[in-house]
Amino acid sequence: DDSVVRRDRFSGGPARSFLSSLSADERIFEADLEVDRAHAVMLAEQGIIEADVAGQILTALDAIEVDGHGSLPDGEDVHEAIETAVIERIGADGGKMHTARSRNDEVAACIRYRLRADVLDAIETTLALRESLVDVAEAHDETLMPGYTHLQPAQPTTVAHWALAYEGAVRRDTERLFDAYGRVNQSPLGAAAFAGTTFDVDRERTAELLGFDGGPASSARGSSAEQRSAVVVENSMDASSSRDFLLETTQALSTHATTLSGLAEDVIIFANRGFVDLADDYSSTSSIMPQKKNPDTLELVRAVAGDAAGGVQGLTTTLKGLPRAYNRDLQRATTHAWETVDAVTEASEVAAGAVATADWNEDDLAAEAGEGFSTATGVADLLAANGLPFRTAHELVAIAADNGADYDALEAAAEEVLGEPLEAYVDPAAVDDALDPAESVASRDSQGGPAPEAVADQLAAADEALAA
Numbered sequence: 059d060d061s062v063v064r065r066d067r068f069s070g071g072p073a074r075s076f077l078s079s080l081s082a083d084e085r086i087f088e089a090d091l092e093v094d095r096a097h098a099v100m101l102a103e104q105g106i107i108e109a110d111v112a113g114q115i116l117t118a119l120d121a122i123e124v125d126g127h128g129s130l131p132d133g134e135d136v137h138e139a140i141e142t143a144v145i146e147r148i149g150a151d152g153g154k155m156h157t158a159r160s161r162n163d164e165v166a167a168c169i170r171y172r173l174r175a176d177v178l179d180a181i182e183t184t185l186a187l188r189e190s191l192v193d194v195a196e197a198h199d200e201t202l203m204p205g206y207t208h209l210q211p212a213q214p215t216t217v218a219h220w221a222l223a224y225e226g227a228v229r230r231d232t233e234r235l236f237d238a239y240g241r242v243n244q245s246p247l248g249a250a251a252f253a254g255t256t257f258d259v260d261r262e263r264t265a266e267l268l269g270f271d272g273g274p275a276s277s278a279r280g281s282s283a284e285q286r287s288a289v290v291v292e293n294s295m296d297a298s299s300s301r302d303f304l305l306e307t308t309q310a311l312s313t314h315a316t317t318l319s320g321l322a323e324d325v326i327i328f329a330n331r332g333f334v335d336l337a338d339d340y341s342s343t344s345s346i347m348p349q350k351k352n353p354d355t356l357e358l359v360r361a362v363a364g365d366a367a368g369g370v371q372g373l374t375t376t377l378k379g380l381p382r383a384y385n386r387d388l389q390r391a392t393t394h395a396w397e398t399v400d401a402v403t404e405a406s407e408v409a410a411g412a413v414a415t416a417d418w419n420e421d422d423l424a425a426e427a428g429e430g431f432s433t434a435t436g437v438a439d440l441l442a443a444n445g446l447p448f449r450t451a452h453e454l455v456a457i458a459a460d461n462g463a464d465y466d467a468l469e470a471a472a473e474e475v476l477g478e479p480l481e482a483y484v485d486p487a488a489v490d491d492a493l494d495p496a497e498s499v500a501s502r503d504s505q506g507g508p509a510p511e512a513v514a515d516q517l518a519a520a521d522e523a524l525a526a
């Protein structure tokens with residue numbers, strides 16, 4: 059029989075494997091079955107195909123699901139292969155499944171359907187990490203530690219204050235992922251190739267069957283602003299060919315990976331200084347140096363920011379300048395998003411575990427908290443609070459810092475700068491307090507500061523956001 063189906067004429071040559079996304083499409087195998095089911099049900103409900111044909115199609119799809127992606131017949135992609143498998147099972151009527159659609163709206167729906175689940179997994183890991191950080195903060199609201207700027211000792215702070223700094227950043231990462239999720243969670247189905255269809259399709263119905271509701275609702279975001287996108291991507295050219303939902307999701311993941319890389323770097327440095335011990339589960343040893351315990355997991359977490367930035371770059375470059383409507387370039391765009399979501403979700407999960415199981419060495423931390431004259435700012439603040447212009451106080455304390463960085467040095471600097479004893483300006487006991495790291499922390503009780511009562515407010519807000 060030389061009357062072959064038209065698509066068998068094409069792409070059977072040497073470029074076959076280059077063209078095919080079938081193996082990469084394993085990721086959307088389940089999604090495609092769901093999209094096929096929803097579409098077949100809608101077609102039957104609308105009277106576009108017969109109910110019994112739809113029933114046979116659904117039965118075939120169930121059997122195909124049981125057999126799995128690996129048993130699919132050859133095809134240019136999973137959509138074609140599943141259609142072929144349906145036809146193999148129920149005959150030519152299986153071809154009715156593709157009425158009023160194209161692989162263009164189909165693949166966009168599959169990607170969105172699968173990515174939705176993946177983004178939720180990523181969001182879960184951000185929540186777990188936030189929980190770990192909150193637990194650390196709860197346990198260490200009075201554990202002093204050196205705070206750094208330019209990686210030089212700057213001012214004493216607490217482990218809780220440090221942990222909540224990262225909790226705040228990860229909280230925004232969660233919100234960005236939810237924002238992206240809302241626009242992933244819209245249905246492109248019914249757009250067909252790009253120009254809509256002559257059939258009386260019900261796009262809202264397939265959206266509903268597939269759970270594309272434009273959500274999340276406001277409570278999920280922990281924000282008061284109601285945010286819900288439309289249920290369908292309205293314009294059919296837009297629906298079938300836009301991939302900005304991939305881009306913003308990948309960007310949100312990359313932002314989170316960047317947060318993670320900073321967190322990892324801090325803990326690596328703290329481990330280097332003996333401030334923190336990672337659990338063995340999150341450490342590696344050396345094949346030659348028997349004494350080694352290395353923070354390899356966190357180094358890999360740090361590196362994932364590179365993978366994620368690469369994913370954003372690859373995706374952006376692939377999408378840049380693509381004309382409307384569908385172009386096959388889009389097949390290679392998706393891969394960047396999958397790779398990024400996998401890498402970042404895993405890194406986030408590992409970071410949460412490493413933080414949750416690490417041991418903070420309170421004594422070493424306390425001993426280092428005041429190193430490098432890191433209470434100097436507090437002394438300058440004290441002088442300023444007693445009437446000295448802050449700039450003069452800054453100069454006085456800087457001179458003391460260069461000449462011993464202690465009470466005697468402050469007295470000498472006062473004589474030099476003010477021509478008067480230090481006692482003329484401040485109560486010596488208050489200076490002693492300012493020089494003490496614990497007092498120094500306790501005195502910085504401004505909103506968001508490291509003083510335990512200011513940290514308690516931050517902890518309550520962190521808990522509330524997590525609960526939401």
Ligand code: ARG
Pocket residue numbers: 079134135161162165384386388389390
């Ligand atoms: N496999 C393709 C993709 O991932 C979907 C098929 C659309 N193909 C086409 N020639 N219009 O984008």
